[in-house]
Amino acid sequence: xxxxxxxxxxxxxxxxxxxxxxxxxxxxxxxxxxxxxxxxxxxxxxxxxxxxxxxxxxxxxxxxxxxxxxxxxxxxxxxxxxxxxxxxxxxxxxxxxxxxxxxxxxxxxxxxxxxxxxxxxxxxxxxxxxxxxxxxxxxxxxxxxxxxxxxxxxxxxxxxxxxxxxxxxxxxxxxxxxxxxxxxxxxxxxxxxxxxxxxxxxxxxxxxxxxxxxxxxxxxxxxxxxxxxxxxxxxxxxxxxxxxxxxxxxxxxxxxxxxxxx
Amino acid sequence: xxxxxxxxxxxxxxxxxxxxxxxxxxxxxxxxxxxxxxxxxxxxxxxxxxxxxxxxxxxxxxxxxxxxxxxxxxxxxxxxxxxxxxxxxx
Amino acid sequence: xxxxxxxxxxxxxxxxxxxxxxxxxxxxxxxxxxxxxxxxxxxxxxxxxxxxxxxxxxxxxxxxxxxxxxxxxxxxxxxxxxxxxxxxxxxxxxxxxxxxxxxxxxxxxxxxxxxxxxxxxxxxxxxxxxxxxxxxxxxxxxxxxxxxxxxxxxxxxxxxxxxxxxxxxxxxxxxxxxxxxxxxxxxxxxxxxxxxxxxxxxxxxxxxxxxxxxxxxxxxxxxxxxxxxxxxxxxxxxxxxxxxxxxxxxxxxxxxxxxxxxxxxxxxxxxxxxxxxxxxxxxxxxxxxxxxxxxxxxxxxxxxxxxxxxxxxxxxxxxxxxxxxxxxxxxxxxxxxxxxxxxxxxxxxxxxxxxxxxxxxxxxxx
Numbered sequence: 096x097x098x099x100x101x102x103x104x105x106x107x108x109x110x111x112x113x114x115x116x117x118x119x120x121x122x123x124x125x126x127x128x129x130x131x132x133x134x135x136x137x138x139x140x141x142x143x144x145x146x147x148x149x150x151x152x153x154x155x156x157x158x159x160x161x162x163x164x165x166x167x168x169x170x171x172x173x174x175x176x177x178x179x180x181x182x183x184x185x186x187x188x189x190x191x192x193x194x195x196x197x198x199x200x201x202x203x204x205x206x207x208x209x210x211x212x213x214x215x216x217x218x219x220x221x222x223x224x225x226x227x228x229x230x231x232x233x234x235x236x237x238x239x240x241x242x243x244x245x246x247x248x249x250x251x252x253x254x255x256x257x258x259x260x261x262x263x264x265x266x267x268x269x270x271x272x273x274x275x276x277x278x279x280x281x282x283x284x285x286x287x288x289x290x291x292x293x294x295x296x297x298x299x300x301x302x303x304x305x306x307x308x309x310x311x312x313x314x315x316x317x318x319x320x321x322x323x324x325x326x327x328x329x330x331x332x333x334x335x336x337x338x339x340x341x342x343x344x345x346x347x348x349x350x351x352x353x354x355x356x357x
Numbered sequence: 358x359x360x361x362x363x364x365x366x367x368x369x370x371x372x373x374x375x376x377x378x379x380x381x382x383x384x385x386x387x388x389x390x391x392x393x394x395x396x397x398x399x400x401x402x403x404x405x406x407x408x409x410x411x412x413x414x415x416x417x418x419x420x421x422x423x424x425x426x427x428x429x430x431x432x433x434x435x436x437x438x439x440x441x442x443x444x445x446x447x
Numbered sequence: 448x449x450x451x452x453x454x455x456x457x458x459x460x461x462x463x464x465x466x467x468x469x470x471x472x473x474x475x476x477x478x479x480x481x482x483x484x485x486x487x488x489x490x491x492x493x494x495x496x497x498x499x500x501x502x503x504x505x506x507x508x509x510x511x512x513x514x515x516x517x518x519x520x521x522x523x524x525x526x527x528x529x530x531x532x533x534x535x536x537x538x539x540x541x542x543x544x545x546x547x548x549x550x551x552x553x554x555x556x557x558x559x560x561x562x563x564x565x566x567x568x569x570x571x572x573x574x575x576x577x578x579x580x581x582x583x584x585x586x587x588x589x590x591x592x593x594x595x596x597x598x599x600x601x602x603x604x605x606x607x608x609x610x611x612x613x614x615x616x617x618x619x620x621x622x623x624x625x626x627x628x629x630x631x632x633x634x635x636x637x638x639x640x641x642x643x644x645x646x647x648x649x650x651x652x653x654x655x656x657x658x659x660x661x662x663x664x665x666x667x668x669x670x671x672x673x674x675x676x677x678x679x680x681x682x683x684x685x686x687x688x689x690x691x692x693x694x695x696x697x698x699x700x701x702x703x704x705x706x707x708x709x710x711x712x713x714x715x716x717x718x719x720x721x722x723x724x725x726x727x728x729x730x731x732x733x734x735x736x737x738x739x740x741x742x743x744x745x746x747x748x749x750x751x752x753x754x755x756x757x758x759x760x761x762x763x764x765x766x767x768x769x770x771x772x773x774x775x776x777x778x779x780x781x782x783x784x785x786x787x788x789x790x791x792x793x794x795x796x797x798x799x800x801x802x803x804x805x806x807x808x809x810x811x812x813x
Contacts, residue, residue, distance in 0.1 A: 096428035114370035118426025136664035160670035168506035172513025
C-alpha cells in the first residue's frame with residue numbers, strides 16, 4: 096500500500112465497492128502528499144457527502160466530513176482562518192457540480208489556495224445510481240431509465256472558465272499521471288482542480304453495459320484523449336470520436352490567489 | 358523484497374491483473390473465507406520492484422499497488438537469502 | 448473603566464464580537480442584519496481577523512464552522528430567509544459540537560416577508576429548525592447594551608458547551624441607537640482543551656468533550672454522521688446513536704439552571720408579564736406609568752434552554768401575560784410549565800405593542 100503512515104489502518108477495508116476507482120484516487124493523493132513532504136499537523140482534508148467524500152475518514156490527519164455540496168465553503172473557512180494549513184478537498188460530481196455548483200465557481204473565482212480532487216464517476220453512487228449533472232447524454236441510470244436527456248457538465252472546463260489557477264483531468268486508470276497532476280496542483284498557489292474520471296462498475300456500469308470492471312476501465316481508456324492531441328485534431332479539422340473527453344493539464348496560470356500562506 | 362496481497366482487504370476487483378506488465382497477477386479461482394476471489398501471484402520474483410528496488414533506491418513500477426483501490430498490495434522485506442545445499446539426483 | 452458610545456444595535460453586536468475575540472466573520476448581506484457585516488468588514492482586518500462575504504448563507508455558516516475548527520472564534524449574522532438556509536449546517540454544528548455564534552436579526556416572515564420590520568417569528572425555528580434531536584442556546588437582547596453584552600456571552604457559552612449559540616435579536620434592537628458602554632475588557636472563556644490520552648469525542652461528567660482544533664496534531668475526524676468517541680462513523684448501531692444524541696441534548700439541557708439569565712420584577716405579583724426581547728421595553732413602560740406591586744415581570748435574556756424554574760419565582764401568580772412579536776411561539780413553552788392561565792398577546796406586522804394595548808389587556812385580566 097502507498098503511504099501507509101497516512102492511512103487510518105484501523106478503519107480499512109473501506110466501504111467502496113469492488114473495483115471502485117475512489118480507493119485508487121486516495122492512493123494517488125496520498126502519494127502526492129508524501130512527495131510534498133507535508134506534515135500531519137499542517138494538513139486538513141475536507142469533503143462533502145457521497146462516495147468520494149468518505150475518503151477523508153480513512154486518512155490519518157485532521158479531516159472534516161461536512162454536509163452535501165458545502166465542502167468548498169467549509170474549506171474556505173479553514174483556509175482563511177489558518178492559511179498555514181494545507182487544505183485538500185475530496186468531492187464528487189454530484190457534490191461539486193449539482194448541489195455545490197455555486198460554491199465551486201466561487202471558490203475558483205476567489206482562487207482559494209487549496210487542492211480539490213473531484214472523483215467524477217458520472218453518477219450518484221452512494222444513493223444507488225441516479226443520474227447526475229455529469230451523466231453523459233444518453234446514458235442510463237435509475238432516474239434516466241430512457242437515457243439521460245440532459246447535456247452533461249464538463250467540470251474541468253468549468254473550473255478553467257471560473258478562474259482556477261491549475262486545472263487537470265485524468266482517469267483513475269492513469270495513476271502515474273494523476274499523481275503528478277495532484278502534486279503539481281499542490282505546488283501551485285491558488286485553486287488547483289483535478290478532475291478524476293473514476294470507474295463505477297456497480298452503479299454506472301451496471302446500467303450502461305459496462306458491468307465488468309475491465310470493461311469500465313476500457314471505456315475510460317478508450318474515451319480519454321490527451322488535450323494536445325485533441326487540439327491538434329481540431330486544428331487539422333479531423334473528426335473527433337463521440338464521447339471523447341480530454342485529459343492532461345488544461346490550465347496553469349498565475350492569477351492572484353486568496354488564502355496563500357503568508 | 359516480496360509482493361504480497363492482504364487477503365483481509367482485497368475485494369477481488371482484479372485491477373492488478375489488468376495493469377501488471379509482467380502478468381504476475383492472475384485471476385484467482387478459489388473463494389477465501391470472506392467470500393472474495395483473491396488474485397494469485399505467478400512467479401512474483403519476476404517483479405522489477407522486487408528485484409531492483411534496493412539497487413535503484415526508488416519504486417520502479419508500482420502500478421499494482423498504486424491502482425489497488427483497497428490498499429491490499431504491498432512489498433515486504435524478505436529474510437536475507439541463505440545459501441543452502443541442493444542435492445541433485447541423476 | 449469603560450467607553451460610553453451612542454451606537455446602533457448591530458454595530459454594538461459587532462463590537463461585542465470583537466471584544467470577545469471573534470476573528471472570523473463569514474456573511475451574506477441581508478436586511479436588517481447587514482450593518483453587522485459592514486462593521487466587521489471594516490474592523491476585522493485591523494485586528495488581524497478575516498472577513499469574507501460568501502456566496503450565500505449556506506456557505507457563510509459553512510465557512511464559519513470551518514474556521515471554528517481551526518480554533519478561531521467565528522460568527523455570522525443573518526435574518527429570517529438566510530437563517531432558514533443555514534438550518535442544515537446549524538444541525539451539522541450541533542452534531543460535530545462546533546463552537547460558533549449565529550446572530551439572527553429577525554424580520555417579518557414567512558418567506559421574504561417584511562425586510563425592514565421587526566418580528567420574533569424564528570424563536571421555535573432557532574430551537575427546532577434543523578432536523579433531528581439536538582439542543583442549542585439562544586439569547587434575546589432588548590437593548591443596544593445587551594447586543595454587546597449578550598454577544599460576548601454567546602461566544603463564551605458556545606465555547607463552554609461546544610454548541611452553535613444563537614443571538615436572537617430583531618430589527619428593532621438591531622437598528623435602535625442608544626447609549627451604551629463598552630468595557631475596557633471582557634471575560635473570555637476558551638473551550639476546554641482535549642486532554643492528552645482522551646478520545647476526541649469522549650466527554651466528561653458535563654457532557655462536553657475537550658476541543659482540539661485542526662493543526663494541533665491530534666488528527667481528528669469530524670463528521671456529521673453518527674460517530675463514536677473516536678469520531679469514526681458508526682451509523683447502524685442504535686446504542687452509538689442514542690449515546691451521542693442523548694449527550695448532545697443533555698449537555699445543554701442539564702445546564703439550564705447554571706446558565707439561566709433572566710430578570711424578575713415584583714415577585715409577589717398576581718399578574719405577571721413574561722417577555723423576551725423588545726416587548727419587554729413596552730412592559731417596562733407600562734410598569735413605569737402604572738407603579739403597582741401587583742404587576743410582575745419576568746424578562747428572559749436566555750430563552751433556550753427554556754428556564755421553566757424561573758416561572759416559580761412568582762408564587763402568587765394568577766395569570767401570565769405574554770406579549771410577543773409573533774402569533775404565539777414561546778407562549779406554548781410557558782403554558783406547558785404552569786397551571787395558571789397563560790394569555791398570549793401576539794402582534795405581527797412589525798411594530799411593538801403600545802403601552803395602551805398592554806394596559807387594556809392587563810385590565811381585562813385582573
